[in-house]
Amino acid sequence: MGSSRFPGKTMSELAGHPMLRHVADRVKRARLIDRVVVATTDHAADDPIAQFCEREAIACFRGSESDVLDRFYQAARKHEADAVVRVTADCPLIDPEVVDKVVERYEKGDCDYACNVLRYTYPDGLDTEVFSFTSLERSWREAKNPADREHVTLYLVNGTFRTVNVESEIPVPPGEYRWTVDYPSDLEFVRKIYSELSGRGRFGFKEVLQLLKERPDLAATQTEVISNEGYYKSLYDQARGEVAPKRSVAKSQEWFARSQKVIPGCSQTFSKGYTQFVQGVAPIFLQRGLGSRVWDVDGNEYIDYIQGLLPNILGYANEEVTRAVSEQIAEGHSFSLPHPLEVQLAEKLTELIPCAEMVRFGKNGSDVTAGAIRAARAFTGRERVACCGYHGWQDWYIGSTTRNGGVPAAVCALTEAFRYNDLASLEELLQRHPGEFAAVIMEPTNFEKPAPGFLQGVKDLAHRHGALLVFDEICTGFRFGLGGAQKLLGVTPDLACFGKAMGNGFPIACVLGRADVMRVFTEIFYSFTFAGEVASMAAALKVLEILETTDSLARMEANGITLQDAVNVMAREAGLDRRIKCVGWPYWTLIQFTDLEGNESSILKDLFQQEVMKRGILMHTTHNLSAAHDNHDIQQTLETYAEVMKTLAGWIEDPKPARYLEGTPTKPIFRVR
Numbered sequence: 001m002g003s004s005r006f007p008g009k010t011m012s013e014l015a016g017h018p019m020l021r022h023v024a025d026r027v028k029r030a031r032l033i034d035r036v037v038v039a040t041t042d043h044a045a046d047d048p049i050a051q052f053c054e055r056e057a058i059a060c061f062r063g064s065e066s067d068v069l070d071r072f073y074q075a076a077r078k079h080e081a082d083a084v085v086r087v088t089a090d091c092p093l094i095d096p097e098v099v100d101k102v103v104e105r106y107e108k109g110d111c112d113y114a115c116n117v118l119r120y121t122y123p124d125g126l127d128t129e130v131f132s133f134t135s136l137e138r139s140w141r142e143a144k145n146p147a148d149r150e151h152v153t154l155y156l157v158n159g160t161f162r163t164v165n166v167e168s169e170i171p172v173p174p175g176e177y178r179w180t181v182d183y184p185s186d187l188e189f190v191r192k193i194y195s196e197l198s199g200r201g202r203f204g205f206k207e208v209l210q211l212l213k214e215r216p217d218l219a220a221t222q223t224e225v226i227s228n229e230g231y232y233k234s235l236y237d238q239a240r241g242e243v244a245p246k247r248s249v250a251k252s253q254e255w256f257a258r259s260q261k262v263i264p265g266c267s268q269t270f271s272k273g274y275t276q277f278v279q280g281v282a283p284i285f286l287q288r289g290l291g292s293r294v295w296d297v298d299g300n301e302y303i304d305y306i307q308g309l310l311p312n313i314l315g316y317a318n319e320e321v322t323r324a325v326s327e328q329i330a331e332g333h334s335f336s337l338p339h340p341l342e343v344q345l346a347e348k349l350t351e352l353i354p355c356a357e358m359v360r361f362g363k364n365g366s367d368v369t370a371g372a373i374r375a376a377r378a379f380t381g382r383e384r385v386a387c388c389g390y391h392g393w394q395d396w397y398i399g400s401t402t403r404n405g406g407v408p409a410a411v412c413a414l415t416e417a418f419r420y421n422d423l424a425s426l427e428e429l430l431q432r433h434p435g436e437f438a439a440v441i442m443e444p445t446n447f448e449k450p451a452p453g454f455l456q457g458v459k460d461l462a463h464r465h466g467a468l469l470v471f472d473e474i475c476t477g478f479r480f481g482l483g484g485a486q487k488l489l490g491v492t493p494d495l496a497c498f499g500k501a502m503g504n505g506f507p508i509a510c511v512l513g514r515a516d517v518m519r520v521f522t523e524i525f526y527s528f529t530f531a532g533e534v535a536s537m538a539a540a541l542k543v544l545e546i547l548e549t550t551d552s553l554a555r556m557e558a559n560g561i562t563l564q565d566a567v568n569v570m571a572r573e574a575g576l577d578r579r580i581k582c583v584g585w586p587y588w589t590l591i592q593f594t595d596l597e598g599n600e601s602s603i604l605k606d607l608f609q610q611e612v613m614k615r616g617i618l619m620h621t622t623h624n625l626s627a628a629h630d631n632h633d634i635q636q637t638l639e640t641y642a643e644v645m646k647t648l649a650g651w652i653e654d655p656k657p658a659r660y661l662e663g664t665p666t667k668p669i670f671r672v673r
C-alpha cells in the first residue's frame with residue numbers, strides 16, 4: 001500500500017476486483033505451486049491487504065517493511081516451504097504457464113535459483129523467481145548490505161549461488177513491453193488489456209502479445225520506468241563520495257619516456273594513446289590481462305571496459321580460444337597455399353550473416369572496408385563514396401575527415417559524409433553527383449538507434465542511385481548478435497565488413513556479401529601476405545562456436561542494461577542527469593558528458609574518467625563489455641559509479657571544476673561520429 005509512485009496500488013480496482021486478487025488467482029492456477037502466501041508489511045497501512053487475505057482465505061504473513069529479505073525468510077519458514085516462488089503483487093498479467101516453466105526448470109535440481117529476469121526475453125511483468133529455502137536462509141544469514149536486505153534476491157543473484165535463466169519461446173526485444181504496475185498509467189494500460197481480453201476467457205502472455213500486435217495504441221500511455229531503479233538509488237544513497245587516492249603509475253611513466261624516443265606517438269593505435277587518458281592518473285602501459293581484468297606495469301588492477309577497443313568479446317586470454325590457437329600454431333599457421341580453415345570459417349559466416357554469400361578475409365577493419373570500397377568501385381565502374389561513421393585509416397576514408405594529412409586532394413574529394421538518421425542529407429549528396437556513387441557505406445547503428453524506416457530508406461536511395469550499400473559492422477559484429485546489426489535491424493546490405501571481435505583479439509576481419517559483387521575480388525587486387533593466416537581463423541571459429549552455444553551474448557546484454565540504467569539513475573540522484581547520460585543499445589553503450597547547454601564537456605568527462613580510474617576501472621566513455629565481465633565486476637562497477645557520481649555532484653557546481661583534475665587533461669580525437 002505504501003508505494004511511493006502509486007500508493008495503494010495492490011488494492012486498486014481492476015476488472016471488478018483488487019489487483020491483488022487477480023495476481024493470487026493467476027498464481028493459484030500454476031500447476032506446480034502448493035500454496036500462495038501474501039507477504040506484506042506489519043504497517044497499519046497494509047491492514048487492508050491482511051483483511052482482504054482473510055476474506056479470500058489466502059495465507060498472509062506480515063513482517064518488516066525495509067528488511068524484505070527477512071520478511072520473505074520468516075514467511076517461508078513459517079510455511080515450511082522447501083522452495084519459494086517469488087512473484088510480486090504489481091504484476092497482474094503474471095502467467096501461470098510461465099510460472100510453471102520456471103518452477104520446472106528449478107526442479108531439474110542443478111541450480112539454487114531459477115528465474116526469467118537475469119535477462120528479459122519475456123515482457124517485464126511476468127517476473128518469476130524460484131529458489132531453495134536453504135539458499136534463502138543462507139542469503140538471510142550472510143547478506144549485510146541494506147540493498148541486499150531490501151531487494152530480496154539480489155544477494156542470490158550476485159553471490160556464489162548457481163543461477164539459471166529461463167528464456168521465452170517467443171523472445172521479445174529488451175525494454176519493448178512493460179506490464180508491471182508502477183504508475184497509475186500502467187494500471188490504465190492493464191485495465192484496457194483486461195477489458196479487451198476478459199471476455200475471451202482465461203488469457204496468458206501470448207494472447208496479450210497478440211493483442212498488442214493488433215492494437216499497439218493500447219500501450220501508448222505508459223510511463224517509461226527502469227527495472228531495479230530502487231536498487232541503484234540505494235547504492236547511491238549508501239555511497240560516501242570520498243576522495244580516492246591516486247595510484248602510482250611511475251613505471252608507466254618510465255616506459256613512456258623510453259617509448260617517446262623510439263615510437264612516434266607512443267602508441268600504435270590513436271585511441272590507446274596517452275592523450276586519451278588523464279596523464280599522471282591513468283596507466284600508459286599494460287602488462288597482462290585475464291578475463292575482464294588487466295594489470296598495468298605498476299601492478300595496478302583494473303576492470304577493463306575497453307577490451308582492446310572491442311576485440312576481446314570473451315575477455316582476455318580465453319582458455320578455449322588460446323587452446324584452439326595453440327593447436328593451430330603447433331601445426332603451422334602462415335601457409336604457402338590456402339588452408340581448409342579459410343573455407344570452414346567462410347562457410348560458418350555465410351550461415352550466420354544474412355547478406356553473406358561469399359567472404360574474403362583481412363587482418364584489420366581497415367583492410368576490409370578498403371576492400372569493400374575497391375570492390376564496389378570495380379563492380380559499379382564509379383568512384384564516389386558516401387559514408388557515415390568511422391571506417392578506418394585508409395586514404396579513401398580518412399581523406400573525408402579533418403585528419404587528412406598525407407592524403408591526395410583528389411582522393412579526399414571522392415568520399416563525403418552524410419548524417420545518421422537524416423535521409424535528406426544522403427539524398428542531397430547523391431543528387432549532387434548523379435550516377436557517380438559506387439557505394440554508400442555506413443555503420444548500421446552505433447550509439448544512435450535508426451529511426452523507423454531509416455536503414456531501409458538508405459538502401460532504397462542507394463539502389464535508386466545505382467550505388468551499393470555496405471554495412472560497416474566492425475563494431476556491431478558480433479555484440480549485436482551473431483547475424484550482426486543487419487539481422488537485428490532487418491535490413492540486408494549488399495556487402496558488409498566485420499573485424500574487431502571476430503577472433504577475440506587475434507587479428508582477423510572479413511568483407512562478405514552478395515556473390516555477384518564478391519566475385520569481383522577475382523579481378524581487383526586485394527591480396528596481402530597475412531590475409532590467409534589461420535591461427536586467427538582458428539580463434540574466430542572458436543569464438544563463433546562459443547557465442548553460438550553459450551549465453552555469453554545474453555549476459556553481456558543484461559549487464560549492458562544494468563550499467564546503462566545505473567548510470568542514468570545515479571546521475572539523476574546526483575543532480576547530474578542533464579550533464580551525464582548513458583545512451584545506446586545495451587550491447588554497447590556510451591556515457592555522454594555535456595554542460596547544461598548540451599555541449600560536450602571534456603572537463604566532466606576527464607573528472608569522471610580520473611575518478612573511476614583511481615578506483616580500478618579502465619575506460620574511455622563506452623562500456624565495451626565482454627562475456628568475462630561477471631556479476632562481481634558489475635557490482636564493483638555499480639558501487640564505483642555511485643561513489644564517483646556522489647563525488648562529482650560535489651564538484652560540478654564549483655566555478656573551476658578543473659582544479660579537481662589531478663593530471664593533464666585528455667585531448668579530443670577528431671570527430672567522425
Ligand SMILES: Cc1ncc(COP(=O)(O)O)c(C=O)c1O
Pocket residue numbers: 363364365366367369389390391392393443472473474475499500
Ligand atoms: C566502425 C569501424 N570501422 C572500421 C574500423 C577500422 O578497423 P581497424 O582499426 O581494425 O582497421 C573501425 C575501428 O575502430 C571501426 O570502429
